[in-house]
Amino acid sequence: MFRDLYKLEGLDLKYGVKSKLSDLLDEEVYRFIDSNIELNNKTVILDTDSNFSIDIIQDRVDTIINFKQLNSINRINKYFEAVNKKLNDGGLLLGCVETYSQRRERILKKHHPVISYPYYFIDFIMKRVIPKLKLTRKIFYFLTNNKNRAISRVETFGRLYSCGFEIVSEKKIKNLLFFVVRKVTTPKYESEPTYGMLIKLRRIGKNGNEMEVRKLRTMYAFSEYLQGFVYQNNFLEIGGKFRNDYRVTTWGKFLRTFWIDELPMLLNWLKREVQLIGVRPLSRQYFEMYDEELKQIRTKYKPGLIPPYYADMPKLLPEIMESERRYFEAYEKNPLKTQWRYFWKVMYNIVVNKARSG
Numbered sequence: 001m002f003r004d005l006y007k008l009e010g011l012d013l014k015y016g017v018k019s020k021l022s023d024l025l026d027e028e029v030y031r032f033i034d035s036n037i038e039l040n041n042k043t044v045i046l047d048t049d050s051n052f053s054i055d056i057i058q059d060r061v062d063t064i065i066n067f068k069q070l071n072s073i074n075r076i077n078k079y080f081e082a083v084n085k086k087l088n089d090g091g092l093l094l095g096c097v098e099t100y101s102q103r104r105e106r107i108l109k110k111h112h113p114v115i116s117y118p119y120y121f122i123d124f125i126m127k128r129v130i131p132k133l134k135l136t137r138k139i140f141y142f143l144t145n146n147k148n149r150a151i152s153r154v155e156t157f158g159r160l161y162s163c164g165f166e167i168v169s170e171k172k173i174k175n176l177l178f179f180v181v182r183k184v185t186t187p188k189y190e191s192e193p194t195y196g197m198l199i200k201l202r203r204i205g206k207n208g209n210e211m212e213v214r215k216l217r218t219m220y221a222f223s224e225y226l227q228g229f230v231y232q233n234n235f236l237e238i239g240g241k242f243r244n245d246y247r248v249t250t251w252g253k254f255l256r257t258f259w260i261d262e263l264p265m266l267l268n269w270l271k272r273e274v275q276l277i278g279v280r281p282l283s284r285q286y287f288e289m290y291d292e293e294l295k296q297i298r299t300k301y302k303p304g305l306i307p308p309y310y311a312d313m314p315k316l317l318p319e320i321m322e323s324e325r326r327y328f329e330a331y332e333k334n335p336l337k338t339q340w341r342y343f344w345k346v347m348y349n350i351v352v353n354k355a356r357s358g
Contacts, residue, residue: 044057093181155221269305
């Protein structure tokens with residue numbers, strides 16, 4: 001795609017940079033850059049997989065362009081954190097990544113189906129399954145140095161949001177996804193990001209304190225950081241779920257259909273962090289959508305393993321909030337009777353009406 005790309009590194013942007021770029025880059029890539037980035041003498045252009053190339057930038061800059069595929073960069077979040085430090089507030093980062101779907105398309109097109117499908121299956125296990133399992137993750141890193149890794153679009157953007165960026169623009173070009181993101185805050189520096197199959201999610205519990213809810217992963221890694229972005233672009237559909245939520249994997253849809261993803265929450269129940277029947281523990285983003293009165297009522301009680309939502313199946317967010325108010329009104333009058341009544345209503349809807357967690 002790129003011709004003599006190494007010549008870009010260290011290019012003096014004061015002298016004919018646009019003509020230089022147009023000569024060196026694929027035309028569509030150049031147009032994407034030209035439409036999203038104003039090149040100036042505070043722009044740094046790189047083709048590197050090393051954080052050292054970022055660290056040696058002496059002063060803060062307006063823009064960093066790196067043409068090295070994200071798949072080849074070791075410790076991606078550390079790289080994004082390094083970029084964040086070197087950018088001025090509102091500064092831009094341009095990068096590219098080969099996503100899951102693009103990787104699959106490349107592999108299947110490369111060989112005859114007799115070869116390509118077994119090859120893709122092996123690649124799927126080696127590059128997508130083994131790195132996610134705690135027992136095999138270190139072996140994968142040792143053998144590959146974390147290079148040529150498989151990364152989804154959701155994981156890419158989730159990592160960027162967790163490191164203080166927001167999406168400005170994206171475009172698929174020649175089997176790569178190019179993106180431009182803007183620095184909006186400092187990185188979150190998560191010590192234990194949710195990457196494996198068993199995840200811990202921060203949720204609002206009793207007294208407004210954060211608690212860790214255990215679940216089986218049904219979304220791509222780092223998808224939790226995209227909740228605000230998905231809400232802004234997709235809004236809510238029936239049941240309070242996000243419309244067209246592309247963060248959910250195919251395997252995740254299966255787990256949600258049969259409630260398998262909820263089983264680890266039994267640990268929260270055994271630890272008495274949740275009660276059997278009660279409102280669902282919400283993320284901070286979702287919690288902030290509620291009105292102040294209901295927020296205060298919610299935080300007076302423990303959240304529940306089985307939410308009363310499945311007793312009357314409200315459709316939109318205002319109906320969900322009204323459903324919860326009715327539950328709390330009944331609970332405050334007679335907790336035991338309310339729990340008993342809601343339990344059997346929920347069981348009827350799950351068994352007879354096939355209500356599902358997805």
